[in-house]
Amino acid sequence: MLSRVAFTTYWMSRFMERAENVARFINVNHHLALDLPLDEETQWGPLVTVTGDWEEFRRRYGYASQENVIQFLTFDPDYPNSIYSCIRQARENARTVREAISSELWEVLNQLYLDLQETAAQERAIASPHDFFEEVRRECSLFTGLAVNTMTRNEAWHFIRLGQLLERADKTSRMLDVKYFLLLPEPNYVGTPYDSIQWSAVLKSTSALEMYRLSYQRISPTDVVQFLVLNPEFPRAIRYCVAHAETCLHKISGSQPGSYCNPAEQALGRLRAQLDFADTREMFEHGLHEYLDDLQLKLNRAGDSVYDTFFALPAVEPLVPSHSSQFQYQ
Amino acid sequence: MELATYETEGFFDELFTASGQPRSIAQPLIERINQMPPGEMRRRQTAADRVLYQMGITFTVYNEERTTERVLPFDIIPRMIEARDWVRIESGLRQRIEALNLFIQDVYNDQKILKDGVIPTELVLSSAAYRPQCVGFTPPKGIWCHITGTDLVRDGDGVLYVLEDNMRCPSGVSYVLENRQILKRTFPGAFSTMKIQPVDDYPDRLFETLVSLAPTHVDAPSVAVLTPGIFNSAYFEHSYLAKQMGVELVEGHDLIVKDDWVFMRTTRGLERVDVIYRRIDDDFLDPKSFRPDSLLGVPGIMDAYKKGRVALANAPGTGIADDKAIYAYVHKIIKYYLDQDAILPNVPTYLCSDPKDREYVLANLDKLVVKAVNESGGYGMLVGPHATQEERAVFAEKIKGAPRNFIAQPTLSLSRAPTLVNGHIEGRHVDLRPYILYSNPIYVMPGGLTRVALRKGSLVVNSSQGGGSKDTWVLQD
Numbered sequence: 001m002l003s004r005v006a007f008t009t010y011w012m013s014r015f016m017e018r019a020e021n022v023a024r025f026i027n028v029n030h031h032l033a034l035d036l037p038l039d040e041e042t043q044w045g046p047l048v049t050v051t052g053d054w055e056e057f058r059r060r061y062g063y064a065s066q067e068n069v070i071q072f073l074t075f076d077p078d079y080p081n082s083i084y085s086c087i088r089q090a091r092e093n094a095r096t097v098r099e100a101i102s103s104e105l106w107e108v109l110n111q112l113y114l115d116l117q118e119t120a121a122q123e124r125a126i127a128s129p130h131d132f133f134e135e136v137r138r139e140c141s142l143f144t145g146l147a148v149n150t151m152t153r154n155e156a157w158h159f160i161r162l163g164q165l166l167e168r169a170d171k172t173s174r175m176l177d178v179k180y181f182l183l184l185p186e187p188n189y190v191g192t193p194y195d196s197i198q199w200s201a202v203l204k205s206t207s208a209l210e211m212y213r214l215s216y217q218r219i220s221p222t223d224v225v226q227f228l229v230l231n232p233e234f235p236r237a238i239r240y241c242v243a244h245a246e247t248c249l250h251k252i253s254g255s256q257p258g259s260y261c262n263p264a265e266q267a268l269g270r271l272r273a274q275l276d277f278a279d280t281r282e283m284f285e286h287g288l289h290e291y292l293d294d295l296q297l298k299l300n301r302a303g304d305s306v307y308d309t310f311f312a313l314p315a316v317e318p319l320v321p322s323h324s325s326q327f328q329y330q
Numbered sequence: 331m332e333l334a335t336y337e338t339e340g341f342f343d344e345l346f347t348a349s350g351q352p353r354s355i356a357q358p359l360i361e362r363i364n365q366m367p368p369g370e371m372r373r374r375q376t377a378a379d380r381v382l383y384q385m386g387i388t389f390t391v392y393n394e395e396r397t398t399e400r401v402l403p404f405d406i407i408p409r410m411i412e413a414r415d416w417v418r419i420e421s422g423l424r425q426r427i428e429a430l431n432l433f434i435q436d437v438y439n440d441q442k443i444l445k446d447g448v449i450p451t452e453l454v455l456s457s458a459a460y461r462p463q464c465v466g467f468t469p470p471k472g473i474w475c476h477i478t479g480t481d482l483v484r485d486g487d488g489v490l491y492v493l494e495d496n497m498r499c500p501s502g503v504s505y506v507l508e509n510r511q512i513l514k515r516t517f518p519g520a521f522s523t524m525k526i527q528p529v530d531d532y533p534d535r536l537f538e539t540l541v542s543l544a545p546t547h548v549d550a551p552s553v554a555v556l557t558p559g560i561f562n563s564a565y566f567e568h569s570y571l572a573k574q575m576g577v578e579l580v581e582g583h584d585l586i587v588k589d590d591w592v593f594m595r596t597t598r599g600l601e602r603v604d605v606i607y608r609r610i611d612d613d614f615l616d617p618k619s620f621r622p623d624s625l626l627g628v629p630g631i632m633d634a635y636k637k638g639r640v641a642l643a644n645a646p647g648t649g650i651a652d653d654k655a656i657y658a659y660v661h662k663i664i665k666y667y668l669d670q671d672a673i674l675p676n677v678p679t680y681l682c683s684d685p686k687d688r689e690y691v692l693a694n695l696d697k698l699v700v701k702a703v704n705e706s707g708g709y710g711m712l713v714g715p716h717a718t719q720e721e722r723a724v725f726a727e728k729i730k731g732a733p734r735n736f737i738a739q740p741t742l743s744l745s746r747a748p749t750l751v752n753g754h755i756e757g758r759h760v761d762l763r764p765y766i767l768y769s770n771p772i773y774v775m776p777g778g779l780t781r782v783a784l785r786k787g788s789l790v791v792n793s794s795q796g797g798g799s800k801d802t803w804v805l806q807d
Contacts, residue, residue, distance in 0.1 A: 002584050006597045095386065096560050099573035103385070110386040155597060252597065310597045 001155040005100050007311035008093045009156050012101075013147075013163035015090035016109070019083045020140035021171040022073055025178075027133035028205040033066065035197055044069040050174045051081060067126055075122055083136060087113050101160075102150035105143060112139045155252055162248040162306065169241035170299050172228055173292045175205040180289045199224050206236045225288065226280050229295075238295065239275040245302075246272050252310075263305040271298050333363050333748065333755055341757060342488050342745040344409050355410045355805055359520050363407075372753045375406050378512050387508050389563045389793060402505055403798030405749045406516050409760060409780040413807040416527075419482070419490065419764070420774045422674030425664060427478055427766050430495060430651040432667040434474040437650055438464045448666050449659045453683065456734055457656065458704045459498075459649030461612060463619050467636055469645040470543045476643035477536070477607075478766040479503070479778075482674070486743035491677045493761065495660070497644060497652040499609045502779040502799075503765045504567040507532060507574070509779075509801040525806040527776035532765070533574035536607075539769045540575075543641035544604040551604040554578040554594065556585070558610050558626045568609050578603075582610070587630030592640040605641045606631075612646045654703040654737045655681050678740060682733040691738040692729065695722045698738040700729065713789060715741050744789055747800065749782055759783045761791050762802065777802035 025047060033043045045064040048057045056079065061068040076082040080089075091113040094106050115121060116136075125132040144164070151157045179202050196219045203209040203224060211234055216223045231237035246268040247257070255261040260269050283291045338346050345356040352360040363371060382401040391398050411419075436443050437454055438461075444451040454460060479500025481493040510529055514521055537553065544551030557568035559581050572579035578594060585603065586593050593600035608615060614624035619632035634640045650656065658679040661672045680687040680698070691698060695714045702710030712725045729736045746757035764778030780800040781791035791797040 001597050002578055002580060003595050003597055004581065004584055005578075092560075095565075095569075097579075098386075098569045099577075099579045103573075106386060107384055111384055114383060 001100070001159075003311050005097050006155060006159045007307075008097045009100060010159040010163040010306070010311075012090045012093035012097070012109075013160040014167040015086040015093065016140055016143055017164045017167040018081060018171070019086035019090065020137055020144075021168070021175075022081070022083050022086070023133045023136040023140065024207065025175065025205050026070060026073060027130060027137070028201050030066070030129045030133070031204075032197065032201045036194060040065055046178050047073060050178050053079070053081065070125055070129065071122075074125055075116075084116050087116055097156075100156045102146065104146045104150045108139060108143050108146060112136070112143075115139075153251075158248040158251045159310075162245050162252075165241040165245040165248070166299060166303055166306070168236055169238045169245070170296055172206050172236050172238050172241070173295050173299070175202055176225065176228055177289060177292050178202065178205070180292075203228070208234060208236060222280050222284070225283060229283070230275060230278060230280070239272075242268060242272045242275055242299075249306075262309040264302065264309040267298070267302040267305045271295075271302060274298075333360055336748055336755055337757070338746070339757060341743065341759075342484060342486050343757060344411075344484070344745055344747040344760065345407075346748070353410075355412050358524055359408070359410075359517070362517070362520060369753075371406070371750055371755070374516050375750050378404060378406050378516055381512055381515070382508075385508070386566070387505070388566055390561065390565065391563065402793050403784055404505075404509060404512065405758075405782055405784075405798055405800045406513065407748050407750060407755070408513060408517075408801040408803045409747045409762070410803045410805060411777070413805050415490075416776060416804045418673060420776075422492075422672070423480055423764060423766055423774050424772045425668065425670060425673055426480070426492065426495070426660065427475060427768060427772055429664040429667045430497070430660070431473060431475050431768060433663045434645075434648055434651050435468065435472055436667075438467060438647060443663070443666055446666070448662050449656070453655055453681075453734075454650065457650055457653045459612075459647075459653050461620075461647040461650070463632060464645075464647035467647075470545075470638070470641050473543070473768050474645040474648045475651065476539055476543070476645075476768050478768070479763045480766065482762045482764070483677075483742055484745035484762075486745075488745070489675060490762075491742070492660070492674050493677060494654060494657060495652045496763070498611060498649045499564075499644070500763070500765070501564040501567050501609075502763055502781075503532060503775075504570040505799050506765070506775070506777065506779045506802070507570075509799060513801040524803070527804045527806055529775055529777055532775055533571065535767055535769065535773050536571065537575040537577070539767045539773075540605045540607055540641075540643055542769065543643060545638055545641070548604050552578075552594075552602060553605045553607070554580045554585075554603050556580050556582070556606050556608040556610055556628075558582075558614070562609075564609065571607070580606075582626045582628050585628045585631070587628060587634050590630070590634045590637050590639055592628070592631060592634050603640060605643070607643050612649060615642075615646060649704075654679075654701055655683065655734065658737065677742065680738045682729050682736040682738065687738075688729065688733055691736075692726055694738075695726060697741060699741050700725055700736055700738045703735055703737055711790075713741065716789070741789070744783075747780070747782065749784070749800075751784065751786075756786070758786075759789050759791065760800065776804040 029044065029047055036043060041064040044066050047069055048054050048064060057072050061072055072079055072082065074083045077084060079085060091109050094101060094109050098106050147160055179198055199219045199221060200209055203212050206228060208228060212227050215227065227234060227237065229238045232239050232243065234240055249265045249268060250257050253261055253265065255265065260266040336346060338348060338350060345353055347353055382404060388399045388401050391400055433443065443449055444454060475497045477500065479496045479502060481496065482490050483493045484490050506529055540553050541551050554577055555568050555572040557565060557579055569579055580594055584594055586595060586600065592603045594603055610626055613621045615627045616629060616632040617624045617627055618629045635642050658681055660676060664670055664672045680691050682688045682691055698714045700712040712721065714722060744759040744761065747760045748755045749758040760780050760782045762778055762780050765775045767773040780802045781797050782800055783789060783791045784798045785796050788796065
């Protein structure tokens with residue numbers, strides 16, 4: 001498979017996963033806001049904080065109202081991680097590699113992009129956030145489901161899967177981190193109904209609440225962390241994502257599990273091993289926030305080594321459209 | 331529906347006779363349309379447009395302010411051609427392509443046609459499309475023009491003329507294939523009763539044509555489509571054809587030439603490429619052989635090509651045969667190589683490089699269409715009767731400054747076909763571009779792209795200038 005095409009499918013998939021997570025995240029927070037007696041900014045601010053783009057938001061929007069946060073995270077064309085920007089980039093990537101993916105995938109992505117461009121979309125997101133974000137999430141899931149059902153398990157598939165899993169691991173760690181930011185202002189909420197509501201919200205943000213309950217019934221911080229970080233079978237748990245991402249790498253390179261033949265496999269293999277032998281007590285001792293920070297750093301490094309291993313090409317001048325068109329059309 | 335009151339307004343109409351009666355081939359469809367409840371055609375048109383957007387069948391338009399993605403406007407009323415007519419068109423196109431291919435081979439090798447004085451040597455060698463780099467070269471099987479899209483127009487007298495031969499990178503075939511898919515959804519009933527010749531096998535035939543060019547020692551040839559990239563207005567087509575054939579779509583920087591072999595950069599290292607359907611003009615193909623400032627091409631690919639290690643379609647240098655000044659000689663070319671009379675007529679053409687012709691052209695600019703010999707897509711063109719006095723004066727100066735670069739033709743009264751415009755059906759001017767593959771035997775796609783000038787009265791059908799397209803139905807006997 002062409003390196004450029006592999007790179008493009010990988011990012012297409014990362015952007016889709018990112019968009020889906022943002023949609024779910026906003027929707028859960030919208031529901032949480034209805035339950036918690038927090039002021040608007042305390043409730044909506046952390047959504048921006050966990051993205052790491054708080055300063056940009058502050059500078060451009062000022063106050064973290066529900067409307068501002070939704071506008072920023074959903075529609076802002078100048079914020080590269082807004083849902084709209086993610087979908088636009090995913091679609092642009094898909095457009096470049098339409099020959100490598102199924103038409104079904106392209107069409108659902110194209111439709112989502114066209115829908116988001118409608119002005120009615122912005123009105124709906126404010127007026128009925130639940131319906132709107134649920135729909136976006138469903139379209140993203142449709143994309144994932146169609147990929148599962150229409151793609152041969154070839155390299156393109158493994159790169160799509162790899163992009164999705166690395167992105168998802170990172171997002172799950174960030175959802176867990178929201179709790180850290182939410183807790184800080186009111187430490188005496190710990191152990192109150194609000195605490196349990198917040199932990200439930202974290203689970204909902206990762207579509208994990210029901211599956212969690214099947215394993216643990218009661219909400220406890222240790223169990224939530226155990227489930228979302230270390231569960232080997234829940235598809236949004238970090239350990240699951242890392243292990244399956246590593247499998248994708250082995251499928252791509254043909255090397256044996258338990259070994260490595262390139263820096264990407266080495267980086268992910270190490271991270272998988274760390275998670276295989278981790279326990280939650282250590283994490284809390286270490287500080288959950290710090291532990292998650294470290295995980296995110298390692299995931300980023302793994303992503304970089306994927307780039308270096310498969311996609312790094314000798315420098316090429318970027319292609320830019322020229323007004324004095326270089327082509328003739330017949 | 332209002333087709334009952336449709337007016338041909340004195341133009342030759344593809345679906346109606348001069349007296350306003352449906353032609354027999356169009357009768358079944360027109361009856362269907364006439365029986366539809368009001369608004370039904372509009373509803374089907376809207377549904378078709380929505381499908382185009384959903385499928386993202388778009389082309390990109392660049393201008394100074396911004397870049398926009400557009401769908402090529404598509405009209406759901408098909409253009410129809412009788413089987414009998416088609417047989418003649420098909421054999422005429424085969425004849426033309428065969429002769430033009432022999433011409434290219436001759437120009438770059440023995441130059442017999444020039445030595446025999448059939449075409450002025452100066453006219454050929456001065457063409458911007460002439461490539462000295464190809465002198466002495468014979469491509470695989472002696473085939474230069476693997477893929478051609480020839481433009482045909484019907485004049486007021488009902489005669490079909492060849493307007494131009496597009497032999498470099500003719501585009502539009504993807505629209506033919508997609509238009510057909512959409513019309514099958516729009517008029518399923520018509521398809522089951524009307525015996526319309528299929529076009530869907532084009533990608534298979536294109537693939538076979540390309541594979542047959544591979545160097546003979548290669549067992550399982552690797553084929554790729556080479557595109558200038560996502561910014562090219564025909565990118566959709568490049569990607570579409572690659573997808574339909576199941577081959578890689580590559581950009582210049584995906585390829586690398588090593589020891590005169592061409593490779594793709596893949597996730598598993600370098601993989602050899604044997605055949606390239608290149609959708610990049612000669613000029614930009616190889617900065618080492620052609621324009622050194624090209625960023626789109628592949629340095630060294632011409633060396634690999636000349637050593638027979640990679641095949642290129644169409645062959646570099648092919649453009650010499652669709653220079654619009656050479657066009658004027660196509661009938662002589664057919665006679666010279668095949669000893670046959672041309673089956674399809676040419677539009678009378680005045681060469682501005684010829685002093686007598688030039689004088690006539692300058693004196694009759696208000697009646698003529700003037701075209702730059704090496705441009706296409708409706709650019710560099712003057713439609714005399716529709717131009718202002720000033721525009722004509724500007725063109726007159728251009729012609730005097732570089733006479734070799736211009737030809738002129740009488741303004742044809744292009745035929746029309748009924749077209750849905752804002753919910754009404756009105757006549758609009760059309761042309762036709764069938765696609766021809768130089769395989770064995772030469773394949774002519776039954777039908778092709780019917781382009782339609784959507785602006786009332788306009789004769790310019792190019793998509794860059796407000797044109798749209800229609801499906802083309804060639805009926806079986």
